[in-house]
Amino acid sequence: MNLQTRENHRRKTVRSSRSQRKAFGFSKALLHMLILGVILFALVTMRISLADQTAKDNRIAASLKSQIHQYERELEHLKLKREALTSWTHVRAKIKQYNLALSAPEPLQVMQVVIDRRSNPADVGGASGQLLASQTWRSGSDTQ
Amino acid sequence: MIRNNTLAVRIKFLLILIILLFFAVAGRLYIVQIERHDELFNKAREQYTSTRKTSGKRGEIYDYSGNLLVGNIPCSTIEADPYACGNEEQCRQTSLILGKYLNIPSEKIYSDLIQKTRERKRSDGTVETVPRRYALIARDVPLPKSEMLKKMLREQNLIRGISFKEHSQRFYPKNELLANILGFTNIERDQLIAQLGIEKFFNKVISPSDSVYQYERSRDGVPLAVQHRQSVNDGVNIYLTIQEPIQSILEEELDKLMAEWQPQAAYAIMVNPRNGNIMAIAQRPTFNPNDRSTMTSDAYRMRFISDTLEPGSTMKPISISGAIDRHIVNPQTMIDCEKGIWFYCGKSLSDTSPHGMMNVAGIVQKSSNIGTAKIALMMGPQLLYDTLRAFGFGQRTGIPLQPETIGRLISPKNWDGLSITRFPMGYGVSCSPVQLARAYCALANGGRLVSLRLVDRVENPDTGITVKYPVREAHKIYRDPATHRKMIEMMKLVTRQGGTARQAAIPGYEVAGKTGTSRKWEGKHYSNTRYFASFAGFAPADNPEFVLVVIADEPQKRHYGGVVTGPAFKNIAERTLRYLNIQPTDPHMPSSSIRERR
Numbered sequence A: 001m002n003l004q005t006r007e008n009h010r011r012k013t014v015r016s017s018r019s020q021r022k023a024f025g026f027s028k029a030l031l032h033m034l035i036l037g038v039i040l041f042a043l044v045t046m047r048i049s050l051a052d053q054t055a056k057d058n059r060i061a062a063s064l065k066s067q068i069h070q071y072e073r074e075l076e077h078l079k080l081k082r083e084a085l086t087s088w089t090h091v092r093a094k095i096k097q098y099n100l101a102l103s104a105p106e107p108l109q110v111m112q113v114v115i116d117r118r119s120n121p122a123d124v125g126g127a128s129g130q131l132l133a134s135q136t137w138r139s140g141s142d143t144q
Numbered sequence B: 001m002i003r004n005n006t007l008a009v010r011i012k013f014l015l016i017l018i019i020l021l022f023f024a025v026a027g028r029l030y031i032v033q034i035e036r037h038d039e040l041f042n043k044a045r046e047q048y049t050s051t052r053k054t055s056g057k058r059g060e061i062y063d064y065s066g067n068l069l070v071g072n073i074p075c076s077t078i079e080a081d082p083y084a085c086g087n088e089e090q091c092r093q094t095s096l097i098l099g100k101y102l103n104i105p106s107e108k109i110y111s112d113l114i115q116k117t118r119e120r121k122r123s124d125g126t127v128e129t130v131p132r133r134y135a136l137i138a139r140d141v142p143l144p145k146s147e148m149l150k151k152m153l154r155e156q157n158l159i160r161g162i163s164f165k166e167h168s169q170r171f172y173p174k175n176e177l178l179a180n181i182l183g184f185t186n187i188e189r190d191q192l193i194a195q196l197g198i199e200k201f202f203n204k205v206i207s208p209s210d211s212v213y214q215y216e217r218s219r220d221g222v223p224l225a226v227q228h229r230q231s232v233n234d235g236v237n238i239y240l241t242i243q244e245p246i247q248s249i250l251e252e253e254l255d256k257l258m259a260e261w262q263p264q265a266a267y268a269i270m271v272n273p274r275n276g277n278i279m280a281i282a283q284r285p286t287f288n289p290n291d292r293s294t295m296t297s298d299a300y301r302m303r304f305i306s307d308t309l310e311p312g313s314t315m316k317p318i319s320i321s322g323a324i325d326r327h328i329v330n331p332q333t334m335i336d337c338e339k340g341i342w343f344y345c346g347k348s349l350s351d352t353s354p355h356g357m358m359n360v361a362g363i364v365q366k367s368s369n370i371g372t373a374k375i376a377l378m379m380g381p382q383l384l385y386d387t388l389r390a391f392g393f394g395q396r397t398g399i400p401l402q403p404e405t406i407g408r409l410i411s412p413k414n415w416d417g418l419s420i421t422r423f424p425m426g427y428g429v430s431c432s433p434v435q436l437a438r439a440y441c442a443l444a445n446g447g448r449l450v451s452l453r454l455v456d457r458v459e460n461p462d463t464g465i466t467v468k469y470p471v472r473e474a475h476k477i478y479r480d481p482a483t484h485r486k487m488i489e490m491m492k493l494v495t496r497q498g499g500t501a502r503q504a505a506i507p508g509y510e511v512a513g514k515t516g517t518s519r520k521w522e523g524k525h526y527s528n529t530r531y532f533a534s535f536a537g538f539a540p541a542d543n544p545e546f547v548l549v550v551i552a553d554e555p556q557k558r559h560y561g562g563v564v565t566g567p568a569f570k571n572i573a574e575r576t577l578r579y580l581n582i583q584p585t586d587p588h589m590p591s592s593s594i595r596e597r598r
Helices: A002-086 A089-095 B002-035 B037-048 B088-102 B106-114 B143-155 B197-201 B246-260 B312-325 B361-364 B369-379 B381-390 B421-425 B433-444 B484-495 B566-579 B589-597
Strands: A114-116 A133-138 B050-053 B068-080 B117-121 B127-131 B135-142 B160-171 B185-188 B191-196 B210-217 B225-229 B235-241 B265-271 B278-284 B334-336 B341-344 B347-350 B357-359 B454-460 B467-469 B512-521 B525-538 B546-553
Touching: A002 A089, A002 B002, A002 B068, A002 B143, A002 B160, A089 B246, A133 B106, B037 B050, B037 B210, B068 B191, B088 B106, B088 B135, B088 B143, B106 B135, B135 B143, B135 B160, B143 B160, B191 B312, B246 B265, B246 B278, B246 B546, B246 B566, B265 B433, B265 B566, B312 B361, B312 B369, B312 B421, B312 B433, B312 B484, B312 B512, B312 B525, B334 B369, B347 B369, B357 B361, B361 B369, B361 B484, B369 B381, B369 B421, B381 B421, B421 B512, B433 B484, B433 B525, B433 B546, B484 B512, B484 B525, B525 B566, B546 B566
Parallel strands: none
Antiparallel strands: A114 A133, B050 B210, B068 B135, B068 B160, B117 B127, B185 B191, B210 B225, B235 B454, B265 B278, B265 B546, B334 B357, B341 B347, B454 B467, B512 B525, B525 B546
């Protein structure tokens, strides 16, 4: 009886160690799958969040584009306004309105300065570049 | 033990189920968010985006130095969706705001907004009531005003149902300046149609391409942001040879001529004789392209290229140059001017003042008809015809505008007996003012017939690439290079003491030119009361910076070219020489002239 018991116990022990090994193996596989699942989940979540971020960025870019478009329209409007204000018809009207005593200079009163930018300022290490100015006084500068 | 086993199996089963579910969810997420992302995203986007068609910017027109002459002013068309505009109170408030700033009766806007439905006839003839989704509030509202209105409506939460449709309107910042050359455009069924001038001639290249773009909108239909815009090509920018400051001078002086002599029309053209660049060109009457009420057919027709005139005495130097070039006469050759009246082929020909024997230089200076006719007789019909033809009469000038007349120059085989005495003094031959200016360019530049240039270069605004219009090679007229100097010296006499155009003289500068006074043809005979008065010349005479032609059509009070158009020539030329900083030949003259004026 005792022997039987002993054998049973031995058989039971063998069986339990086998099932333990099985359970351990299963748990291990489960753990691996779980880790894999978590990694996959993380990857998918990351991909989703990236897509969401891209969509958000696109929206911001579109909004900025819209703003730029608006600024461009304003700029266009200001450009045309400036052109209208600098036209001779407008300037002449203002001269008349404010009674400005302006008159065209005599040719001899005009000094012509020829600026010859021989070298690019960027080429001379940030220096102001070489500006060659020649003053042209044609036939007498002392008139009036 | 059995219970434990069952439990373990159940737990395992549950775990497997959870894992499977987890994988199913992950898989579904993968399919939805990654695999079918674009498809589903686009499907969702369709729910909150709209598509709108727009076009790029029409090309702008600039002068030679880059001053803007024609641009596109941004503006908006305000439209409403009455169905979405809210209740009576909201419609009332919206109409009050819009009416106040758009100068439209608010009651009118209110009645538009409050009408929420409309009746529609079905194909079977029955009538159904449908929501009313469109009402036009105002067109072409300037940008600052539309932006202000948009802001106000948004602040008061009244923007729902109101949309601001962006577009551009053609705008001419200099108003009347160069209006006839630039032309104008009209809007027909939302399509821009170029009507005249540069706008029409270059319509294909300055027209932009269309674009379709999508924008996100809120539930109310209010645009939130532009989502996707197809690339569009803007029209090319055109740079003319015109110089705006000179153009302003020319137009100002032409206005003065109109005020003083009240002609039916007046023209002035300034050309660089070296390359044919038109520096300034104007006609009166003109119009303001920004104000359609000023547009009459007389005002916007391009008369300087489509109308013709008999140039009168301005033709004489051109005819005589043929005789000088072939050594038939020289400036000192004496001609009998018959004491002012001469009969040829049974018809009389007279001079304004009687002259006896006079040299060719004197004939040009005093503008003798008899002397010129006798020189033409010495030349013969074929040479006279060849000379006039060589100076461009009877041909187009090359100016990029339509419709351009070729004028009238009859072939010698169709001439009658009198033709040879009338054609050299500008009768029986007709030309446009632009053709006359071109012929004078040849007199000024040493006998080279240049093609007129109005467009200097075109620029692609997208790429920045600029293409220059080539200067065409000029056709050489003179056989003898000395002809040029002889002609200049004779034409200088016209503005000197004893000449017909002392009023065209500019103190300090030498001016070469010729007056013209021609009677208008009235169908069967020449009028005794209606004239063309003209002056064509160039300055400084020895090294011309420009050729200038001024013409008055039917001036009142006086009709002589020297009297009517001479002073206008002088004023335009003097101011232009100053602007170009051309130093006077005689440096002491301008100061004295100023003292005289003061």
